Amino acid sequence: MIFDVAARSLTSKSVLIPVESLLGDCSGSRMPAVDPGHLSFDSARQAIESCPTSALRMVAEGERRQFIMDYGECIGCGYCLGVGDGLMRPAGKVLHCGVARAALIRRWDVATGEELLADDLVKEGAAEEIRRLFGRALNIRQVDAGSCNGCEAEIGALTSPYYDLERFGIHFVASPKHADMLLVTGPVTHNMAEALRNTYEATPSPRLVVAVGACGCSGGIFSGSYAVRGGIDAVIPVDAYIPGCPPTPAMLLTGILRVLGAEMRER
Amino acid sequence: MSAVGTHSKGAGGRREASVLLAAGNTRLVSIFGSIDDDGERWVHYIVDVDSHEYRLFSEQVKGSIASVTAAAPGAAWYERELHDLFGIEVEGHPSLQPLVFHESWPADIHPRRKGQVGGDYRFLKVQGEGVCEVPVGPVHAGIIEPGHFRFSVVGDTVLHLELRHFYTHKGIEAHFEGVPVMSGMMLAESVSGDNCFAHAVAYCQALENAFGVSVPPRGRALRLIGLELERMLAHIADVGALCGDVAFTVPATYTARLKEALLQASARVTGTRWWRGVARPGGVTRELAKEDARALGSAVAAVAHDFAELAQMILETPSVLNRFESTGVLSSNVARALGVVGPVARASGLKADVRRDHPYGRYRTLTLDVPHYSSGDVLARARIRMDETAMSARLIADAVETLPAGAIAAAGPWDGSAEGFSAVESPRGELLYFARVRDGRIRRCHIKSPSFQNWPALPLAMPGNIIADFPLINKSFNLSYSGCDR
Numbered sequence: 001m002i003f004d005v006a007a008r009s010l011t012s013k014s015v016l017i018p019v020e021s022l023l024g025d026c027s028g029s030r031m032p033a034v035d036p037g038h039l040s041f042d043s044a045r046q047a048i049e050s051c052p053t054s055a056l057r058m059v060a061e062g063e064r065r066q067f068i069m070d071y072g073e074c075i076g077c078g079y080c081l082g083v084g085d086g087l088m089r090p091a092g093k094v095l096h097c098g099v100a101r102a103a104l105i106r107r108w109d110v111a112t113g114e115e116l117l118a119d120d121l122v123k124e125g126a127a128e129e130i131r132r133l134f135g136r137a138l139n140i141r142q143v144d145a146g147s148c149n150g151c152e153a154e155i156g157a158l159t160s161p162y163y164d165l166e167r168f169g170i171h172f173v174a175s176p177k178h179a180d181m182l183l184v185t186g187p188v189t190h191n192m193a194e195a196l197r198n199t200y201e202a203t204p205s206p207r208l209v210v211a212v213g214a215c216g217c218s219g220g221i222f223s224g225s226y227a228v229r230g231g232i233d234a235v236i237p238v239d240a241y242i243p244g245c246p247p248t249p250a251m252l253l254t255g256i257l258r259v260l261g262a263e264m265r266e267r
Numbered sequence: 268m269s270a271v272g273t274h275s276k277g278a279g280g281r282r283e284a285s286v287l288l289a290a291g292n293t294r295l296v297s298i299f300g301s302i303d304d305d306g307e308r309w310v311h312y313i314v315d316v317d318s319h320e321y322r323l324f325s326e327q328v329k330g331s332i333a334s335v336t337a338a339a340p341g342a343a344w345y346e347r348e349l350h351d352l353f354g355i356e357v358e359g360h361p362s363l364q365p366l367v368f369h370e371s372w373p374a375d376i377h378p379r380r381k382g383q384v385g386g387d388y389r390f391l392k393v394q395g396e397g398v399c400e401v402p403v404g405p406v407h408a409g410i411i412e413p414g415h416f417r418f419s420v421v422g423d424t425v426l427h428l429e430l431r432h433f434y435t436h437k438g439i440e441a442h443f444e445g446v447p448v449m450s451g452m453m454l455a456e457s458v459s460g461d462n463c464f465a466h467a468v469a470y471c472q473a474l475e476n477a478f479g480v481s482v483p484p485r486g487r488a489l490r491l492i493g494l495e496l497e498r499m500l501a502h503i504a505d506v507g508a509l510c511g512d513v514a515f516t517v518p519a520t521y522t523a524r525l526k527e528a529l530l531q532a533s534a535r536v537t538g539t540r541w542w543r544g545v546a547r548p549g550g551v552t553r554e555l556a557k558e559d560a561r562a563l564g565s566a567v568a569a570v571a572h573d574f575a576e577l578a579q580m581i582l583e584t585p586s587v588l589n590r591f592e593s594t595g596v597l598s599s600n601v602a603r604a605l606g607v608v609g610p611v612a613r614a615s616g617l618k619a620d621v622r623r624d625h626p627y628g629r630y631r632t633l634t635l636d637v638p639h640y641s642s643g644d645v646l647a648r649a650r651i652r653m654d655e656t657a658m659s660a661r662l663i664a665d666a667v668e669t670l671p672a673g674a675i676a677a678a679g680p681w682d683g684s685a686e687g688f689s690a691v692e693s694p695r696g697e698l699l700y701f702a703r704v705r706d707g708r709i710r711r712c713h714i715k716s717p718s719f720q721n722w723p724a725l726p727l728a729m730p731g732n733i734i735a736d737f738p739l740i741n742k743s744f745n746l747s748y749s750g751c752d753r
Contacts, residue, residue: 004580009517015524028534030544052450077453078544078552090538142410146435148749149412150460150541156410157530160523174408191434192413194371195405221453226378227438246460248540 015162017250022163023257025250026094030076031243033091034069034106036113038084041065044110047084052077053214053221058110065110071096072104072217072231075245097247098210098240098255101233104217127239127259129206130180137169138260141179141203145196145232146189146222150246151213155183157249170256176200181208181259184236186216188229200236210259211238212252214245280326281333284312289338292317294619295606296690297699297715298335298345300328300353302379308353313688313699313715318624323688323701331356341606344723352440354380364388367433367752378441393419393427401734405434412748416737423733428726435752443712448474448548448681448702451709455700456543458714459750461501464493465693466700466714466750467546472627473700474548477687480679484671486550487629491666493542493551494691495659496533496567500526501694502610502652502659503574505745509649510581512739513590518581525570525577532566535559550676564667571660578653591646595740597728598643605724608717609696610655611744613639614647621692629666643728648743682707693717695747718751 044067048056055073059066071094080088096104107116130138142155158165159172173179176199188196200209211232214220219230232238242255287293296313303309308328312335315321326332334357336342346357347366357363368377368384377384393400399420405413415431443454455470456463468490475482482490507522530540536559537545545553555563581587597607599616612619620637622630638654640647686703696717703711725744732740 005515005517005521005577005584008577008580009521012521012524015527028531028538028540030539052453075453075457076539076544143406144412144435146437146749147412148435148457148460148463149747150457150463152410152412153461153541157523157527160527161520162524162527162531172410176406187437189434189436190372190376191369191436192405195413195434199406215457221457222437222439222442225438225442226376227436227441245457245543246541 016164016167017162022250023254024093024095024097025254026091026244026248027250029094029244029248029251030078031071031074031091031094032069032076032078032080032088033094034067034108035087035089036108036115038087039067039108039110039113040085041110043084043087047080047087050079050083052079056080066107066116067110068105068107070105070218071243072101072241073214073220074243075214075221094243094251095254097242097251098258101217101238101241104241104243127208127261130208131261135169138181138256139171139173139179140181140183140256141173141176141199143176143182143184143196143199145184145186145192145216145235146228147185147187147213147215151185151216154246154249155185155212155252158252163249163253165253168257176202177204179203179207181210181256183210183212183256184216184232185212186232187219187222188232188235189227190229191227193229193235196232196235208239208259209236210255211241213247214243217241217243220245274323274325280324281310281312281335284314284324285333285335285338287314287316287322288335294318295335295339295341295345296321296697297713298342298349299701299713299715300349300355301703301711301713302353308355310349310355311701311713313701315624318619321625321688321690328355331358333357334359336360339606340604341720341723344719351384352379367436369433378438388431390417390429390431391427395421397421398426414748418734418737420734423735425729425732425734425737428729430722430726432722432748433752435749437749437753439753440712440714443709446709447707448704448709451712452547458753459716459718459747460541462497462693462695462698462747462750464497464542464546465691465698468494469689469691469693469698469700470702471546471548472689472691473687473702474681474704475679475687476689477685477702477704478679478681478683480549480677482550482628483674483677484629485673486675486677488666488670489551489553489555489675490546491629492555492563492663493545495662496529497542498659498694499567499570499656500529501745502656503529503570505652505742506578506581506649508742508745509591509645509739510587512742513587515581515584515587518577521577522574525574528566528570532563536563547676548681549679550674552676554675555670560667560670564664567660567663571657574656578656582650582653588646590736590739591649592644593642594645594736595728595732595743596643597724599641601727602643602724605720605727607721607724609692609694609721610648610651611721611724612696613637614651615643616641619697621690621697625690627689627691633662645739645743690715695745695750696721714753716747716750716753718746718748721746722751
């Protein structure tokens with residue numbers, strides 16, 4: 001009966017995960033990390049050969065070569081983990097959630113193993129204004145622009161008792177007209193492009209757009225398909241990106257809080 | 268091998284298939300097209316004879332083909348898809364309107380055809396005094412996939428519902444072409460994200476059948492654990508969502524918690540929450556150590572125990588029964604005619620389950636008592652999911668306890684040329700992959716998704732119900748948009 005359910009709920013132990021354990025955590029996402037100590041031309045080449053997407057690549061800049069790990073294209077297949085002399089290992093923390101597209105592309109100098117840092121993070125404009133107007137209260141409208149539903153399954157988990165997005169004053173709303181942020185999964189299909197544009201137009205300014213998942217960031221493994229336009233930014237302007245295939249709830253939460261600047265303020 | 272059938276090629280393939288379909292003991296599984304090395308178009312029919320034998324008929328297309336929709340109404344969407352994707356004319360089809368391509372589809376973008384595809388689409392116009400049209404979607408109110416529903420209502424009562432889907436059409440079958448078989452895994456895992464392991468295993472089995480590779484017993488047991496865990500995740504989430512749709516939010520939240528517990532248990536022992544990257548042609552990629560197997564087993568048992576208690580409480584709550592009972596009835600006649608599969612079929616009196624009818628992997632050594640109900644309403648579809656969650660937990664417990672020793676994967680000659688197909692019982696029902704491989708690369712991959720099969724049945728469960736019950740009825744079917752649209 002209804003009261004048994006209520007009683008059960010009241011006697012259950014809390015499973016809420018504290019925010020400090022969530023920020024940057026990417027366990028269960030299969031995301032790899034680069035160990036620059038093992039970076040050499042050969043190890044980089046082996047890792048690149050094992051990568052079925054173009055997440056791992058090398059570019060020449062004059063005499064020097066850069067090894068590139070693009071989290072926006074990585075689907076966490078794990079093929080690179082066994083090769084390349086320990087160059088790639090499972091990541092414990094991925095801090096690059098909710099950042100600019102360029103910041104998802106990490107680069108190392110192949111000769112020295114030194115990371116070449118990208119300095120452009122989130123575009124501050126809209127985020128700053130939303131913070132000023134609403135503090136941390138944020139209304140999110142989720143839009144599926146063609147996803148496989150893997151990202152949706154994880155976004156849905158954000159409202160579960162483990163993550164409880166509402167504790168931060170963040171809600172999912174039913175209409176773009178009530179939203180401050182569009183959380184968009186991709187790839188954008190031809191059949192969804194118009195609906196996505198209309199949804200964006202219906203969202204009042206100031207508004208933030210966050211692209212979610214490898215497909216949302218870059219088109220992912222569907223890049224090049226006749227039916228796919230590309231990542232979200234192929235159709236509407238995007239403020240920040242959350243990588244992963246799919247991103248775990250912890251990565252999503254890290255990204256959303258970073259966009260709002262909340263993470264920085266709490267530290 | 269698993270779920271193999273016979274394959275007939277020749278001029279009379281379509282006729283043979285349609286004779287079987289008209290005879291009444293045969294269910295249409297899928298229709299799809301292909302193009303051979305000479306550029307000739309072929310049409311393929313897969314049918315299931317007497318619920319235990321898959322048969323594949325292939326015929327070269329000369330000019331047009333005759334529709335089989337009259338004999339098997341479930342063929343209607345397959346033939347429309349054939350028309351859209353391969354430009355094959357289907358004579359005698361009741362309504363060959365565009366299915367995959369919408370009005371906004373750009374000109375000259377098509378894998379196999381030239382010029383403008385898609386074009387105008389006409390919704391059925393329901394006329395009469397007081398009839399209103401209510402359009403819903405593609406962008407919905409919840410965190411769900413896009414699709415369009417067009418209701419014709421009088422007051423609150425629905426007279427007619429028409430679906431317009433394929434918003435998430437990603438051209439996946441064409442995108443498979445040319446991909447090395449190992450990399451095809453990743454595409455298979457991204458067809459329907461919450462059933463990714465079932466898709467991965469079905470893809471692997473099609474290749475294993477094609478190349479005659481047998482998965483070692485330990486690999487089969489580990490696959491069963493993953494498949495049943497995925498079923499538990501799906502069914503628990505569905506029951507929770509059904510409660511959410513009747514404003515019974517406490518169990519909705521409680522199921523979210525149970526589901527997350529299973530995902531975290533998976534992540535701890537496999538490194539992945541959704542078993543992505545675990546299946547591979549020939550077996551699985553991850554070993555499951557004894558203590559990990561035990562930990563996973565006890566997490567599953569704890570969740571199953573909690574869920575069983577919760578399910579009992581839900582079924583004893585009158586306000587829930589009031590909403591679930593006699594809502595959204597899909598009659599067994601309609602379900603059979605449309606070839607409906609999975610939990611939806613089993614709630615409408617059909618006993619179809621690939622695990623029992625066309626056993627594969629470890630299921631070949633098991634005797635399954637498949638639950639089924641005959642009322643065809645939301646309640647029956649909820650109960651099926653409750654019963655099957657308990658059954659999946661028992662299957663996992665058994666597999667964990669009797670986990671065979673030995674290799675987890677067999678090597679294969681994957682760089683050769685071959686073709687084959689295979690089915691699994693995904694959480695949504697019969698999921699079949701057909702794969703043709705040339706020199707280690709996919710030449711043609713067809714995915715028969717249970718959602719593609721079941722979507723046309725949803726509108727037939729709506730008339731006479733009130734529009735406010737649509738979210739509940741839709742959720743009780745819980746079909747995948749991306750799996751259908753591919």
